[in-house]
Amino acid sequence: MIPKISRYAIIVLFIVALSILLPNLYWMIFDKPIQAPMVFYSSIKKDFLFSRNRSGNESEYFDKERNTFDRKTFRTFLPFTYYGDLLKWNILPDNIDGVPISYSIIRNKSLNLSFEPKDLNTPVIDLYPLFESQSEFARLELPDELFRVCTSLEFIDAETNKIVPAKSKEFTHALSDAGFQFPAKYITGNPTTKKPFDEGYFIIDAMNSVYHLKQIKGQPFCVNTGIPTDLNIRFIMVQENSMKEYLGAIVTKTNEIYLIRYNNYALTKLPVDGYIADKMVFRLQCNPIYRMVKYYDDKGLTYTVMDSNYNYIDTYQTSWTPREEWTSSKIAAIVFPFSIERTSKNYRYIKFKFVLNGKLSLIGILLGLIITYFLKIYLYHEKLRNNWFDFIIVLFSGLFGTLAVLLIRPEPWD
Amino acid sequence: MYKAILYKEWIKIRWWVIGYLVVMLGSLIYIGLDVRQWFEMNDAISVWLYVIQRSVPFFKSIKFVPILAGILLAIIQFVPEMVKKRYRLTFHLPIHENKSLIFMSFVGLGMIALFSILALLGLAIIGSIYFPREVSVASLLTMAPWLLASFVAYLGASAITVDPSWKYRIVYAVLLYPIIQSLFLGGNLGLYRFSLIRYILLSLIFILVMLFPGYRLRKGSRL
Numbered sequence: 042m043i044p045k046i047s048r049y050a051i052i053v054l055f056i057v058a059l060s061i062l063l064p065n066l067y068w069m070i071f072d073k074p075i076q077a078p079m080v081f082y083s084s085i086k087k088d089f090l091f092s093r094n095r096s097g098n099e100s101e102y103f104d105k106e107r108n109t110f111d112r113k114t115f116r117t118f119l120p121f122t123y124y125g126d127l128l129k130w131n132i133l134p135d136n137i138d139g140v141p142i143s144y145s146i147i148r149n150k151s152l153n154l155s156f157e158p159k160d161l162n163t164p165v166i167d168l169y170p171l172f173e174s175q176s177e178f179a180r181l182e183l184p185d186e187l188f189r190v191c192t193s194l195e196f197i198d199a200e201t202n203k204i205v206p207a208k209s210k211e212f213t214h215a216l217s218d219a220g221f222q223f224p225a226k227y228i229t230g231n232p233t234t235k236k237p238f239d240e241g242y243f244i245i246d247a248m249n250s251v252y253h254l255k256q257i258k259g260q261p262f263c264v265n266t267g268i269p270t271d272l273n274i275r276f277i278m279v280q281e282n283s284m285k286e287y288l289g290a291i292v293t294k295t296n297e298i299y300l301i302r303y304n305n306y307a308l309t310k311l312p313v314d315g316y317i318a319d320k321m322v323f324r325l326q327c328n329p330i331y332r333m334v335k336y337y338d339d340k341g342l343t344y345t346v347m348d349s350n351y352n353y354i355d356t357y358q359t360s361w362t363p364r365e366e367w368t369s370s371k372i373a374a375i376v377f378p379f380s381i382e383r384t385s386k387n388y389r390y391i392k393f394k395f396v397l398n399g400k401l402s403l404i405g406i407l408l409g410l411i412i413t414y415f416l417k418i419y420l421y422h423e424k425l426r427n428n429w430f431d432f433i434i435v436l437f438s439g440l441f442g443t444l445a446v447l448l449i450r451p452e453p454w455d
Numbered sequence: 456m457y458k459a460i461l462y463k464e465w466i467k468i469r470w471w472v473i474g475y476l477v478v479m480l481g482s483l484i485y486i487g488l489d490v491r492q493w494f495e496m497n498d499a500i501s502v503w504l505y506v507i508q509r510s511v512p513f514f515k516s517i518k519f520v521p522i523l524a525g526i527l528l529a530i531i532q533f534v535p536e537m538v539k540k541r542y543r544l545t546f547h548l549p550i551h552e553n554k555s556l557i558f559m560s561f562v563g564l565g566m567i568a569l570f571s572i573l574a575l576l577g578l579a580i581i582g583s584i585y586f587p588r589e590v591s592v593a594s595l596l597t598m599a600p601w602l603l604a605s606f607v608a609y610l611g612a613s614a615i616t617v618d619p620s621w622k623y624r625i626v627y628a629v630l631l632y633p634i635i636q637s638l639f640l641g642g643n644l645g646l647y648r649f650s651l652i653r654y655i656l657l658s659l660i661f662i663l664v665m666l667f668p669g670y671r672l673r674k675g676s677r678l
Binding site: 043044046047048050051053054055057058061062164165166167168170183184185186187189197199200202232383384389390391392393394448449452453 | 498499500501502503504507508510553584585586587589590593614622623626627629630631632633634637640641643644645646647648649650653654657660661663664665666667669670671674676
């Protein structure tokens, strides 16, 4: 009995191994890039423009009506994207719709804020440097300690690896005085010195209130932002930028996105219908005239244009054949009833996840059962009654199981 | 009887124990000196941020030590049994061969477990000297799959050694490869946080693997 169980243990492990190896090999051969067009909004034509990579290095450039352009003309329609080229050709307009334009204006009023699912699903060690946000020096400097917020705020000195009691106490008091309820649920900031200035951290307390913490001249600055506590915040991206229009973006658990206004923490809801934080890349682009929101995954893309006050102007939506509908995916579903996913482009953690391949795999399972039956009878001359459980295994694992039970054969059991 | 088997196992593995102890302590001392050097040569805060923001483990150099030790132990323990079919003597002992095989495996697993604890302890000490506890905890979690790999590799390599046929040796190698590779997918801190328990459960199945080749060995099976 025990060797029999051992054989099944080996079979199960072999199936696990095959369901990792074979789908990986299969997609190594049959995977191909998605030919999605790049979408732009032209401030000259007031409409969407597209470019698409064709075979080789060539690209095609076109508009909604499929009028095609050469590369140079195409770029003249997009002064905010290709201002470098336009400047070189001496055709950068000095105003668009009455808004003055120059190289430096475009540089100062252009901005990207983007995040992808991986940014939301990544291991984080909750220790952060609190910068001096009103330093007398031009560049931001690293402090000597990192802070954590659990039941109080603690600064830990990196040199000694010990808590700095006085400063910890001072900042804990500042948070408490502002109404902060320990422990913290979420801390986020932009902990890098490579930014123009520092705006510190957003910390969500036990009551879901969002606090803003920074250090001014060595002193704590701490306020309740008044951001609604029922927002269900999942992720906040902080981005200090010289435009000073917003401090960052909030993604909620219900896949809404808000910008946090720079001066008063007021929220601006972005038009992101159909956005899914776990699957889509999000990008906000700002230029002197427009605000554009783009989000996409491997199935489709939505691109919405707003004016500089975030009033809706236009939207463009496109989709393409999702991977699941490729012929190669359908064949994969027949051959592999499931696969084990360990890494994913949307998730930085390592997984061990069974991914079922849907109804099509029933064909493969039936095929597996038939092959197993005939080979066992006519090739191996086995007594099926002694090893009926082999068929149960094939029933649940299709051709993986067939391979396993035919390769790892039952012994003449005692 | 078990005592006698234990003595026999000890004779086989004592040099492995001494060797691994030297290598393990050596690796830990190396890591400790290496980390100390980081702090000597850089700002302490820069080292911390490097480790935290890029989630770089400070003990990368020990990554493959446990799995190599596991494979080596399997070879040391089971190759001598297979040479001249010495293992067949076990069938004449007043103890069921399944039991003796499992017992031998557990001696090996126990040794690997002791060394795993030693590794975790060493890393915990180095971590707690130089880093805040968040980093130490994440470090131990990151070390865990590498240690787990040594158990899996030991059990897999044992099966490969014991099985009398090359066909099965290849089967075991094929099933071992992706599972072990899964445990080395990410070198960064904390990546296995949600899947570690699943990998541990999967690894438990390996404890059963040994008995099938053992049975085939007794039957002289060549299938």
